[in-house]
Structure formats: C-alpha cells, structure tokens
Amino acid sequence: MFDWILANPYAVAGLLLPIVIPLVVFQILPLLVLIERRGAAFIQDRAGPNRAYIYIPVLGVKLRAFGMIYNATDAVKLLFKENFIPPFVHKGWYLFAPGIPVITGLLGLALIPWFAPMSYVAGESLAVLSGQMIEANSGILLLFAFGGLGVYGIVLGSWASNSKYSLLGGMRASAMMISYEVSMGLSVMGMLMLVGSLGLTQVVEWQGAHTWGIVVQPIGFLLFLVSMFAECNRNPFDVAEGESEIVAGFHTEFNGVKFMTFMTAEYLHVIAASVLLATVYLGGYQLLPLPLPLDGFDAPWVDLNTLWLKNHLGIIAGLMLAGGGAGLLGFAYLLVGRRRTYQANDANAVLKAERSKEYGLYIAVFALGGLGMLAGAVASVMLMHTAALGQTINNTVIFPGWVNAVTAFIQFNILIGKAMLFCWLFVWVRWTLPRFRYDQIMALGWKVMLNIALVNLLVTAVIAKLVR
Amino acid sequence: MAKVIPRPQLSFWENIYFVEIFKGLATTWGHAQKNLIKGDFPTRNYPDELPALPRDYRARHRLMKRPDGTPRCVACFMCSTACPARCINIVAEESDRLDIEKRPAKFEIDLLLCVFCGFCVEACPCDAIRMDTTLGVMVADNRADFVINKTTLMDWAPADYPATDTQSQKAPGGSLHAQALADFNSGNRH
Numbered sequence A: 001m002f003d004w005i006l007a008n009p010y011a012v013a014g015l016l017l018p019i020v021i022p023l024v025v026f027q028i029l030p031l032l033v034l035i036e037r038r039g040a041a042f043i044q045d046r047a048g049p050n051r052a053y054i055y056i057p058v059l060g061v062k063l064r065a066f067g068m069i070y071n072a073t074d075a076v077k078l079l080f081k082e083n084f085i086p087p088f089v090h091k092g093w094y095l096f097a098p099g100i101p102v103i104t105g106l107l108g109l110a111l112i113p114w115f116a117p118m119s120y121v122a123g124e125s126l127a128v129l130s131g132q133m134i135e136a137n138s139g140i141l142l143l144f145a146f147g148g149l150g151v152y153g154i155v156l157g158s159w160a161s162n163s164k165y166s167l168l169g170g171m172r173a174s175a176m177m178i179s180y181e182v183s184m185g186l187s188v189m190g191m192l193m194l195v196g197s198l199g200l201t202q203v204v205e206w207q208g209a210h211t212w213g214i215v216v217q218p219i220g221f222l223l224f225l226v227s228m229f230a231e232c233n234r235n236p237f238d239v240a241e242g243e244s245e246i247v248a249g250f251h252t253e254f255n256g257v258k259f260m261t262f263m264t265a266e267y268l269h270v271i272a273a274s275v276l277l278a279t280v281y282l283g284g285y286q287l288l289p290l291p292l293p294l295d296g297f298d299a300p301w302v303d304l305n306t307l308w309l310k311n312h313l314g315i316i317a318g319l320m321l322a323g324g325g326a327g328l329l330g331f332a333y334l335l336v337g338r339r340r341t342y343q344a345n346d347a348n349a350v351l352k353a354e355r356s357k358e359y360g361l362y363i364a365v366f367a368l369g370g371l372g373m374l375a376g377a378v379a380s381v382m383l384m385h386t387a388a389l390g391q392t393i394n395n396t397v398i399f400p401g402w403v404n405a406v407t408a409f410i411q412f413n414i415l416i417g418k419a420m421l422f423c424w425l426f427v428w429v430r431w432t433l434p435r436f437r438y439d440q441i442m443a444l445g446w447k448v449m450l451n452i453a454l455v456n457l458l459v460t461a462v463i464a465k466l467v468r
Numbered sequence B: 001m002a003k004v005i006p007r008p009q010l011s012f013w014e015n016i017y018f019v020e021i022f023k024g025l026a027t028t029w030g031h032a033q034k035n036l037i038k039g040d041f042p043t044r045n046y047p048d049e050l051p052a053l054p055r056d057y058r059a060r061h062r063l064m065k066r067p068d069g070t071p072r073c074v075a076c077f078m079c080s081t082a083c084p085a086r087c088i089n090i091v092a093e094e095s096d097r098l099d100i101e102k103r104p105a106k107f108e109i110d111l112l113l114c115v116f117c118g119f120c121v122e123a124c125p126c127d128a129i130r131m132d133t134t135l136g137v138m139v140a141d142n143r144a145d146f147v148i149n150k151t152t153l154m155d156w157a158p159a160d161y162p163a164t165d166t167q168s169q170k171a172p173g174g175s176l177h178a179q180a181l182a183d184f185n186s187g188n189r190h
C-alpha cells in the first residue's frame, strides 16, 4: 500500500485533491467573516468586534487576534444553543434544507481549475493531472447548475418553515434567481464564445494565450459581477433576507446550528462566486494579462505562461515570497504605530500594559514571519533553478514532481489572491449601497441587464466571426 | 391644500447607477483605509476606556459621613417618600447620641428600580445622600447584587473628591477632618 502511494504520487494527488482543496478553500471562510465584520466597522468609522480573547498563560497575553476569536465564540455559541424546532414546521425538510447550499457551494469549488494541468510519465505513456477536480465537458454549465441548486435550499427551508415571512423570503429568492440566472448565463456567453469551449480549464488557458477576460469583455464582466451579487443574495440584492420588511426572510425560523449552516453557505457562495469571477474574467491561475518585453523590446515579448513559470520557478516563488514578506512587515509596522498610541494612553494603566504586551506579540509574530518569508525569497531565487529540469517527451515538457507541486501551489495562491480581491469587493459593496426595492430589482434584471447582455452577446458574436 | 413635493429627477449618469456606485465606493474606501491605517476612531472602546463623567452627572448614590464616620442620614424617610420608583428601603432605629434622634439601621437602594432622577438628593434635608460618585457603570451577575446596602453606599474615600467639596473632606480621611471632628465633638454637628 505504502509502496504504491510512493510509486504513484499523481494518482494519490488526484484522489486526495477533490477533498483537500475544497476543505482548504473552506478555511478562507473565517477570514472572510473577519473581513466582513472589521471591514464594515472601518467603513462606518468604528472599531468593530475586537474584545473576545483567549488568555495565553505562559506569555500572559490576552490574544484577541484582531477579532478572529469571535469566529470561535460564535461557533461555540451557535453549536451549544438549544436546537429548537418550531412545532409548525415540516420537520424532515426543515432539517435537511440548510445543508443543500453548503453542499452545492463545495461542489462548485471542485469545478474550478485551481492550477494548470500537469503532464507526467505514467509507465510507458504520458498522463495529465487536471487542476479541475471534477472534469466535465459541460464545465461552466455544471457550475451554474450547482449554483442554481443552492437556491433550492433557501426555497425548501422557507417552505418547510411554514411561516409567512419565510415563504416571502423564499419566493423572492427564487424569483430573483430566475431573473438573474438569465442575464448571468447570457453575459458569460460572450466569453465562452470567444474561447469556443465550455470547459473552465480551456477558458483559463485561452486567457493565458490571449489576454484576460475583463479586457475583452468589460461589459460582460460588469453584468456577470452584478448577477453574482444577486446569486449570492448579497446586498444590494439581499431582498430574500430583507430584515426591514420580512423579519429575516428565509431563515426566520432557523436558529442555532441550522442558522449557522445557512450563514456558512452564504459566505461559501461569496467565496465560490469570487473564485469563479477570477477564473473567468481575471485569468484564473495565470500570472499576468500581457506578455512582457523581458528580452528587450525587439525580441518577441515573453508570455508568462505555465511553461515559463515552471522554467523560472525560483524567481517567481521568490517574488511572491518577497511580496508576502513585505506585506507582513508593513502590517507589523502598522501595528508598531498602534502599540505606540496604546502606550501613550496614560488614562488606563491596566489597558496600557495589556495592549502593549499583546501588540508586542503581534509585532514579533508578523515581523518574524515577514523576515522568514524574505529569507525564503532569497533562498528560492538562489537555490531553485528549474530551467534545466524539463525533459521534452512527445513534444511535451515534463518536469519533476516537486516542480509541478510548487507550480500548482503558486498558481493556487495566484487564484486565491485574485479571488480575495472580489471577496473584499463583495464586503465593500455591501456596506456602501442600500438595498434595492424588490420591484427595482426585477425591473433592473429584466428590462436593463437582460437587454444589455443580449446586445453584448450580439456584438461579441459579430466581432468573433469577423476576427476568425 | 396639499403640498406637492416633486420627485427628484435623476440625470442620465445617475440613472445608469455605475457612476454613483463608484462615487459611493470611493467614499467608503476613504473611511476604511483611514481607519485601518490611522486607527483613531471617533468612537470609544467603551468598557475598556470609560468616559470621564462630570460630578453633576447623576451616577450611583453614596451616603455622606459625619466626621466620626457615622452616616449623616437621620432616617427621616424624606428621600424614600420623594422617590418615584419606591426603591429606597430604610429601617430606622434609635440613635445612641442624645442630640440625634434616629439613624438608619438599614439603608438599601435597588439600582434596578432606580430611575436616577435625583429626587432623593433634592429631598434630603441634611445633605446625607448624593449622586456625585461618577460610577456610571453598574455590573452584577444577579439581581440581589443590584440592591446596594449601607456599607456599599458609605464605601468611598474623601481623596477621590475635589478639595473644594468641604462636606466630603470633613469625613474621616479628608483634608478638613481633624478640625471638623473637634467641632463635632464640641457639639457642632454640621
């Protein structure tokens, strides 16, 4: 057994990755909740939740971790709450409903190409490990199908709740899903027409060969972005929750861990939508939208594609580590300033001592992390020379396993980094715009977005035909 | 005649939303990055950093003390009569001094009932009850602990009160205490 694992690392990776990657991406969720809470607070000129702490006895520090502890306290609170089931609900469906959006969200993550397909030698022939966990020809259609299924959880939950407000919320969610699914499909169609395939890996590879989707399809991108806000039931389209009109909408009757599952699903859908946006319109795991004149302006410009990445792994890994290290050091510097303000606060001696100690710990951790990453950057530039490692077999350049693994890791991080931009956009927009009225949403969806999407599709079709 | 308020007409750029949305995003971004980098919020980290309450803020009560440390209260029930919330519970007993009739055997205030109106302070004929402690935060984990008794009410030190507050400084430990105690023993009660 163990020998087989060592002998077939790619096969094992192919088996494990479909489970590991969604679970790893799931870990963004606490971070997203933190960003949402503190981001909202910063936008609204307040400090935000930052008081829950874990006492570390050895260091004598009250670790608040910038409000991260609230994730733990919330989870504990919601898990240990009484699992109350109102007497009037349809018990079976009521208990089943919150799980549906979580499952569809996780399945959606499995359809994203997280890294470029890597070729390897399997016995006599060549084989390919795809970065897409579930490789289906229907690609993006399957993803939309899962996205559409997510709303079933909401509708089912609201129906099973057997309550007016819940039902209203569920009806709103389903109506909105139908109207925005149309413009979503039509807006992404322009991109798919240019690529000529439904597969997401092909979409990303096309963007690598040409340029990013946001450049060729800006209007499609905006429409898709707006539709994604509607798909995720996020502000300004969160009429399904509509707490000022229908109590809490579809999750009115849900409490404790069932409520938590619904909230998890909401954030999971935000992550999935961000990753999808990054994949289709921001080049997925591709590094840059344009070739660079690395060999001088007269030579052909170098396209920083996967092969180039594998050949220059040391430099790219070094650059990314250096960027991360600089970010951590910058954050540590920010914290130094914060610590100084706490130390200047003479009004409250206890607070002064506690906060100084706590921020000292943060600064040490972030500074050490940053310096470690800078050291890693130098080491990887000096030590990782991969250009000579590739062997050409059957016109395919085959790299050793570790090069493939590091490349996959870097590409995964590129995609996550792009997705985090969209995650912040989701939060940012939520705390900027007021909620649309329900009829405004319908008018916008059917009378405006659908038409723009159709015109965009038509123009793209004509141009694509002329160019080919 | 009803006044007709015309609906504001949106211009073309306002009607396509996106320009206005980006303006809004710019505003919120300004606030977010200022607060993230500078970190001086207009808000206060409330229970950690308490506001400095002025002396005339109606905070938790205290009972004033005579130079010999006994409460100035003569158990006249004026405060409990004036109290609109009926939250002062006094039990009187005979004083052991010949020149003072009564003293409180029990003096309780239920802070959960109290509406902090300050009528008790106004009603008191001998300046025995005050609300100038600046104790604005009252925390307890059960209802019984919110009923404060004579011991709690008299648990204060003259050093925490300004030197101009002569009544407080005459209590034991105050700057005017020695003179006041001599006067008090020679028969001058006030």
Ligand code: SF4
Pocket: B079, B082, B083, B084, B085, B086, B087, B088, B109, B113, B114, B115, B116, B117, B118, B119, B120, B121
């Ligand atoms: S402040 Fe008002 S309510 Fe409170 S004890 Fe005094 S008289 Fe009663």
Ligand code: SF4
Pocket: B072, B073, B074, B075, B076, B077, B078, B079, B080, B090, B123, B124, B125, B126, B127, B128, B129
């Ligand atoms: S009014 Fe003053 S003296 Fe009379 S019982 Fe109340 S606190 Fe005591």
